[in-house]
Amino acid sequence: MTAAAQVSGYDQDMRVSRVAIADVAFFADLSGALFWQEQRLLVVSDLHLEKGSSFAARGVLLPPYDTVATLSRLAAVIARHDPSVVIALGDSFHDRDAHERLSEPDREALTAMQVRRDWIWISGNHDPALPSDLGGVVASEVAIGPIVFRHEPTGASGEIAGHLHPKARVPTRGRSIERRCFASDGERAVMPAFGAYTGGLSIRDPAFAKIFRAPGLMAHVLGDNKLHAIAASRCY
């Protein structure tokens, strides 16, 4: 299959939507992943695996199903795009010991996803020191061409980051709808959190104004069946 044919295939796919970052064409996926087709590279951010058990250790007995929920969504989006490289953009684990609490089946599911592809764990503030037995390699950032992947956004051009968990609240007729979103002004992007229990920070929070100084910030909002590009100024 030629690249062009594949691109047009994506164009008909409601689950992805084209987003250009520093003149590189990406596809934002409805699941909250970002796909760089040319490089066959898939990025997910802020998985926060074992967040449930992390709270449980502190006496808040959240349902222990978040890791399996997050991993099965991840497996689905990987199966759909079949990337050769996967980047987990930091805060993949909710705390320093979280990887030790991974259940055996969850660990196996993770290993199965890593077969025949490169896997890069970017370290984040929740998981600054990842062990080597998780498969893949650990890095603090990765640069490919004009694009740099790191956990905490600095506002640099061509930067794709996570950390902030952007969400958008969109006022519509009579009610407002709140969803996770990609935040991008065309030069840089902040990815939504992928983890099942990860909440969000409003795209109107001053934290985003620091990174996206130019006008034209867009929220690529994850709807039920498709993505919607909405000006951040319209959200709150």
Add this chain to the structure above:
Amino acid sequence: MPSSDPLPVTPLETAALLPDRFLRWFASRGWSPREHQLALLAKARDDRSALLIAPTGAGKTLAGFLPTLVELSEQQLSSPSPARGEGAHLASSEIISTGRGVKRSGGLHTLYISPLKALAVDIARNLETPIAEMGLPVKVETRTGDTPVSRRQRQRRYPPDILLTTPEQLALLLSSDDAPFLFGSLKRIVLDELHALVTSKRGDLLSLGLARLWRLAPEMRGIGLSATVAEPESLARFLVPQREAKEVSADIVVAGGAAAPIVEMLDTKERLPWAGHSARHALVEMYDLIKANKTTLIFVNTRSQAEMLFQEFWRMNDDGLAIALHHGSLDVAQRRKVEDAMSSGKLRGVVCTSSLDLGVDWGDVDLVINVGAPKGSSRLMQRIGRANHRIDEASRAVLVPANRFEVLECAVAIDAIADNAQDTPPLRTGALDVLAQHVLGCACGEPFLSDELYAEVLTAATYSGLTRTDFDDVVDFVATGGYALKTYERFARIRQDKSGRWRVANPRVRQSYRLNVGTIVEDTMLKVKLVRSRGGGSGLTGALGRGGRMLGEIEEAFIEGLVIGDTFVFGGEVVRYEALAEDNVYVSRANDRDAKVPSYMGGKFPLSTYLAERVRKLLDDQRQWKALPEQVRDWLSLQKDFSRVPAVRELLVETFPRGSKHYLVCYPFEGRLAHQTLGMLLTRRMERMRVRPLGFVANEYALAVWGLGDMSFMIRHGKLDLNALFDPDMLGDDLEAWLAESALMKRTFRTCAVISGLIARRFTGEEKSRRQVLFSTDLIYDVLRKHQADHVLLRAARADAATGLLDLKRLGDMLSRIQGRITHRELDHVSPLAVPVMLEIGRESVYGEAADELLAEAADELVKEATG
């Protein structure tokens, strides 16, 4: 009608029940004991628990306390123990306690529970008079959230004779180690405003607390004080321990002597609106009523109505009448100010919501105006009872319907009052989330055995039908979360020791319980702060100064419906929505005369089933129409000629085209909540039947659905079967599918998660808002529903939804009732009866539309802006 005759009790009997000094005290005040007061004394003498049903102003509180006061005064006479010396107020230090199991004379004698802490404080003040004037050696204290820690500790060690408190404080006391010591001596519990307490989860908590008390203090008897209710027998069960599926009730005492209230509907000279809830048409007439009376309470159903009316009254207030505003969202200090002004007789009128349904007696209210729909007859009677707290004088009330349907509702409510017909809900089935809180509370006190606690819980009236499986699931939930995936054993909050007793795993659990006790989970509230306008209204928070004067609190849901720059009325002022930052809504003073008060936030209470049925009967019986105002009569006659007036048991369905769309309007009369649920389920079905529905809107009486498909044509040609459309089986799969994504269901789940202790409202003393909490209960709901659909918390949420926000039970009853009784009218335009609900379109949120479509619209607007 109850008589106000003097007692049929002979003086001799009175003397036997009431000691001399009490008789002298009554005489010194120019009173004689009322019949029901003596009846309660007789019940106490016979060692019986009793429920007193009495209207406001019947001397209910004194009746509840007389047995206690008499007993305490006799105790002093018969046993001059060293602990109870002569003299008015016994020094508390003389009650000597050396710990558990020590036999003491004295100790806590009576516990009084009220739904409002203000009421507890007020009662304490009122009790002081008889105690001081009769020189009784009785110590009375209150215990609320405001009681200083030092006094709380002292109260536990040296309890007063009478302690006045709330259900939450009782739960806290019961969870302490010294509960057996504190309550062992308890002889009586007085439950005030019991009719109001039992309708909510607070009632469940209280019911479980009672079960605990019956075990700790087997001699304790109960006195319930209640307004008139539909089923006094079931309420009387609440007061006594239930035994092995047999229904046991306390004795019932009914106070007579109340004068029947005088209730009228405002005979307006103005044109009656078709729809809306503002009652603006009657402003001048209401103002004149306030002017003509000494003090008037103006009850409305929602905060926004209260704001609107208050503002309008002030605009026309040329006479400078002192009119105030009172609702639950106002700052507490401001509310207290209004209440104080009210009790000192300084106010001519108070516009208020249900925030004043209960509470402190004010004596001098001579008129109640009820604006809008009465919703239920018992509710209305209780509101009317707020006027004139002297039992032998009639309360006066004027009902002001805001639209034509409300005229019907007011008319049947007046009839219901004349019949003294009550429509309070039946006794609740205890909620599992409240049980979870209680179980944790029990473990914080003395360790418990499952078998024993289960037996104890079954004595609580609202839990007498609890299955052992549910109980065990709840205990499992409290211990490790109750998950099928057993991974949290090492994080257990309660553990079994070798003897099988459950106890808290660590002190942190106990601390967290104490901080989170209670069942009132408020909507997320945002603080409203007044700042200077910045004009532009870009909504960015950076430029906006922090601080600002605090006006009060507002529901997050209300703000969610607004766009920055919108104006609304709050605290009696028109304000402009400037920005939202964390928990703060920043508003500026707007110069607009009229606010865009956006959508009418439906009141908390739906139209009662009872009044709904009376409205259907009124519609069906044309002879009754002549009592209605002429405008309403004409409206109904027009409907009759053009379409049809629905019969009592049938469901009328009308279809007609309008503009480019096709409409279906039906009239179930089951209240807004049930109609909204019906709307959600109908549109799902219509989608499948290719009617291409676009949205719907519901009010208390009717539901309108619109779409692109020609429903009249489809029904005529058998392509749309109304019997199939309204088949009760929609409560099966369609409901399941909808529940998966329903925001209402998620809100219900959040409440259960908080009450059950899954997530904490408060961490170490400070309240965290939902915004600060690090996870969203919506996400937890999604994950739990997918991975363990039968989890005990989901079951609790489902049970709540059935009677709460989704009103599934009522919807189910309606669907069964109308089976085979659907009458269809194909019309060429909208019918007179449909106009009110059609007018709500655009004012009300449209629930039927999918998020994607709404988001796509928002995205489109941008395209339009860009392309000019």
